Amino acid sequence: MLVCAKRDGVVCADVSNMILLGDMLPGKVASLLSINSIREGLEVSHRAITSWLSILEVFYYHFRIYPYQSKKIRSIKKEPKLYLYDWSEIDDEGARFENMLASHLLKFVRYIAESEGHKINLNYLRNVDKKETDFLVTVENKPWFAVEAKLNEDSLDPNLIYFKERLNIPFIYQVIKKDKVDILKDGIRIISASKFLTGLI
Numbered sequence: 001m002l003v004c005a006k007r008d009g010v011v012c013a014d015v016s017n018m019i020l021l022g023d024m025l026p027g028k029v030a031s032l033l034s035i036n037s038i039r040e041g042l043e044v045s046h047r048a049i050t051s052w053l054s055i056l057e058v059f060y061y062h063f064r065i066y067p068y069q070s071k072k073i074r075s076i077k078k079e080p081k082l083y084l085y086d087w088s089e090i091d092d093e094g095a096r097f098e099n100m101l102a103s104h105l106l107k108f109v110r111y112i113a114e115s116e117g118h119k120i121n122l123n124y125l126r127n128v129d130k131k132e133t134d135f136l137v138t139v140e141n142k143p144w145f146a147v148e149a150k151l152n153e154d155s156l157d158p159n160l161i162y163f164k165e166r167l168n169i170p171f172i173y174q175v176i177k178k179d180k181v182d183i184l185k186d187g188i189r190i191i192s193a194s195k196f197l198t199g200l201i
Contacts, residue, residue, distance in 0.1 A: 014048075014052075017048070018056070021042065021049070024038065024041065024042075025061075025084065026089045029082060029084060029090050029096075029099050031081065032081060032126075033064065033082045034079065035049050035050060035053075060085050062085065063083055063102075063106060065083070065122050065124055066078075066080045067079070067124055067126050068124070068136050068138065072167060073131075074127045075126065075127050076126050081124055083098075083099045087100050087103065093151065094151055097151055098134055098149040100193075101135070101147060101193065101197075102122075102134075105122055105135055105137065107200075107201070108137075108201055109121065109122045109137060118140070120138065121141070122135060123136045123138060125146065131163070133148050133159050133163050134147060134149050135147040135149075143170070144171065146173070147174075147175055148160055148172075148173070148175070150174055151177045152177060153174075154174075154176060154178070154190050156185045160174060160188050161186060164187070171189075172187070173190075173196060175193050175196045176192060176193065177193055180192060182195055
């Protein structure tokens with residue numbers, strides 16, 4: 001039961017809409033986060049959605065990663081991708097797997113930043129032609145390694161080759177859920193998540 005203190009009902013409406021927003025977000029995981037789309041769905045202002053997302057992020061409900069900026073790939077500039085700290089809420093298996101990898105990569109990046117003092121970031125890759133790779137880890141804004149999440153596909157994602165060549169990324173991984181896979185194709189390692197994750201921390 002929702003209890004609100006303000007007479008005009010504004011607080012009640014805000015809390016109710018934040019609950020609806022929280023219900024919507026698991027379905028937005030692993031895709032570009034469009035605040036306008038959410039705003040239209042909830043029929044509230046852009047400012048309200050922005051504020052509520054920030055509140056939920058402060059309370060560790062979700063986190064956002066942003067596109068890596070480079071003229072070499074004509075990258076998109078603004079829209080983040082959203083992931084949940086508790087990926088068990090996600091129904092779609094592919095999105096849930098990608099979210100799991102995102103969470104572990106975020107922990108890895110934060111650990112390296114705090115323990116070794118490096119300026120290290122977690123981004124994703126996407127250009128204006130909609131070529132995309134799920135994750136890119138950078139050090140001092142230079143690509144270190146990229147990761148593409150796939151459930152069971154051990155055929156190489158061509159976008160990995162595209163970004164590898166244009167950004168000169170030293171290490172590329174296609175991480176799959178299927179177990180007991182570790183092969184090298186065109187300088188890109190296709191590897192089971194169980195093995196990849198043991199190498200992070």
